[in-house]
Each structure stands twice: as C-alpha cells, then as structure tokens.
Amino acid sequence: MEKTYTxxxxxxxxxxxxxxILTTMFAGLAIAGVLTFFIIxxxxxxxxxxxVTLPQTENTNVNDVNSNLQMINTYKDFIVSDLVLNQVxxxxxxxxxxxxxxxxxxxAISVEQNQNSQMFSIIAKSPKSVDAAHIANTVAKTFQDNAKDVLNVDRITIISNAVAESSPVSPNKKLFLAAGLILGILCGIVGALLLELMDRTVKDSAFITEELGLTLLGTVPEISDKEINANIKKAHKMVDGGLKPKIGQKDATTTEARRRRSRV
Structure with a gap:
C-alpha cells in the first residue's frame, strides 16, 4: 500500500x-568555495x-556579398588547419x-562571427592572460599571412588586436558558489526525506490502523520530562506531609514518653 504525504x-x-539541511547547505558552499578558489x-x-574582403569586380552583387559571408565557415576551418597551427x-x-x-x-582557440557580418573574432583562452593575448594575435597574424594566397581573398584586416585581460572568464565564482549552495540544500532535503522514509518506528495512531491494519483500543498521552519532574516533586511533598506529625502531636508524644519513664 502506497502512502501519500500532505x-x-x-x-x-x-x-x-x-x-x-543547514549542515549540508554550508558543506556544499564550502566545497564550492574550495573548488573555485583553490582547485580549479x-x-x-x-x-x-x-x-576579410573578397576580390571586388564591376559585377559584384548581393550574391557575392552572401558568398563572402558564407566563406566565414571556410576561414574557421583554415584557421585550425595544420598549415596555420604549425606556424603558430x-x-x-x-x-x-x-x-x-x-x-x-x-x-585553446575558437572563432566567432557576428550575425550577418563579415567581421569575426579569434578568441584564445589560457591560464595566463598574457599568453591568451599572444595566442590570439599570433593566430590572427598567421591567418592573415596565409589566407591571401590560399583562399584568394582581396584584403584581410586585423581591426583589433588581442589584449591581456585582468579578470578571468572562468570559473564563474558567483555561479559556482550559488550552485554549491543549492546542491547542498537539495542533498539535505533528500537526506531528510530518506531518513523519514527509512524510519519504521510508530509515530502516530494512523500507522497502526492504516499500515498494520490493527484496531486501536486506546492511547497513552505523552508526558514531557518537565511534567514528569513536576509530578515527582508533588508526590514527594504529599508523602512527606502525611508522615511528619504536627507540632502539637510531637509535644504530646514527648510528654507521654517522659511520664512513662518517671513511673518506671
């Protein structure tokens, strides 16, 4: 029988x-922090x-421009060819x-083209910002030197040289920390639900009637430790009050005992 929960x-x-849940949340945040700042x-x-501009003629038309745009894919393949990479x-x-x-x-490199534009970018990534700039500029210059002869293009212009950036692009610290926090919370929630599902102890009367199919004859109310201690103290007071004689009774008992001793 499947049990549903509200x-x-x-x-x-x-x-x-x-x-x-809080423990796993902070643990996930700590692990993400260690990975972000010390390991990755x-x-x-x-x-x-x-x-890159194709050779211009008197009959140049829109189709030639479209062909030039489509040539970007050829440029991408040429950039990663053995001819260019070996020289780089x-x-x-x-x-x-x-x-x-x-x-x-x-x-380490990738080529990105602006939409419907003859302009494209050679992007390089490296653990060192200066190396990334050197790689991008060297690839661009090598492509420029070889593409005119091999691809028969009219003009290749490097309009912007790569420069060393001061901030890394990866890892994204905020994203990693947020991901660690969320994963930690999710692990805590899953762990809490698993603990509850694996706990087969009797928690309420519904378990006896629904899960075991037994008839409930009665229940014993739960008493807190505070209530138990209060009841014990109350019982001690009642017992002590019943055993100890009153002051008048104590004096009379003492006098009677003295009379018996004097008679003897």
Whole structure:
C-alpha cells in the first residue's frame, strides 16, 4: 500500500531535520568555495577581430556579398588547419617561449562571427592572460599571412588586436558558489526525506490502523520530562506531609514518653 504525504507533513519532516539541511547547505558552499578558489585553474580570454574582403569586380552583387559571408565557415576551418597551427606553434615558441602542440592550440582557440557580418573574432583562452593575448594575435597574424594566397581573398584586416585581460572568464565564482549552495540544500532535503522514509518506528495512531491494519483500543498521552519532574516533586511533598506529625502531636508524644519513664 502506497502512502501519500500532505504538504504539511513534508514541511514537518524538513523542519524536523532542519539541522541536517543547514549542515549540508554550508558543506556544499564550502566545497564550492574550495573548488573555485583553490582547485580549479582560472582561465583568461583574449580576442582579435578581423575583416576579410573578397576580390571586388564591376559585377559584384548581393550574391557575392552572401558568398563572402558564407566563406566565414571556410576561414574557421583554415584557421585550425595544420598549415596555420604549425606556424603558430613555431612563432609562439620562438617569440614568447610558449610551448604548445598544434592540438593544444586548436583547443585553446575558437572563432566567432557576428550575425550577418563579415567581421569575426579569434578568441584564445589560457591560464595566463598574457599568453591568451599572444595566442590570439599570433593566430590572427598567421591567418592573415596565409589566407591571401590560399583562399584568394582581396584584403584581410586585423581591426583589433588581442589584449591581456585582468579578470578571468572562468570559473564563474558567483555561479559556482550559488550552485554549491543549492546542491547542498537539495542533498539535505533528500537526506531528510530518506531518513523519514527509512524510519519504521510508530509515530502516530494512523500507522497502526492504516499500515498494520490493527484496531486501536486506546492511547497513552505523552508526558514531557518537565511534567514528569513536576509530578515527582508533588508526590514527594504529599508523602512527606502525611508522615511528619504536627507540632502539637510531637509535644504530646514527648510528654507521654517522659511520664512513662518517671513511673518506671
């Protein structure tokens, strides 16, 4: 038999295990903080912007312009070709002492095109901001030197050289901390619900009648420790009050005892 829970019952479960939820929340935040500030290596981004123009003729029309835009995909493939990457590898090693393999250079760069524009950007990412700028500029210059002959383009203009940025683009510290906080809360909620579902102790009369199918004959009210201590003190007072004689009775008993001794 499947048991359903009301929203109030679920909230009561969460409140009951509030300490667990808070613990996992701060633990998730702490783990995210350690990963963000001490483990994950920050990366810096730099971009160089270029414009490529095809040879112009007297019969140049809209179709030629569209063809020029479509050529951007060809430029992207050419930038990551062995011809360009091998030259970039050599120049980075000789000029800037940056040792990278062609595959590593390919993974470090990306090409983005503005919508319906002949302008595109070569973006490089590296753990060092200066290296990112050197990589982007070297790739852009190497592409410029080779594309005129290989792709038969009229003019390649680097309109913006890459510069070293002071702030890393990854990891996103605020996003990581927020994600750690949320995951910590979710883990706490799941843990609280699992503890409640795995707890098979009898908590109310509904468990006896609904889960076990037994008849409820009666209930014993729950008494708090404070009430128990108060009742014990009250009982002690009643017992002490019944055993101790009153002052008049004590004096009469003492006098009678003295009379018996004098007779003897």
């Amino acid at each position: 929203v109030k019952q679920l909230l009561d479960m969460l409140v009951k295990h509030l300490q667990l 290596t920050p990366k810096y981004s730099s971009q160089a912007q270029l414009v 590898q050599e120049q980075l090693a000789s000029k800037y002492k940056i040792e990278m393999k062609p595959k590593e250079i390919e993974d």
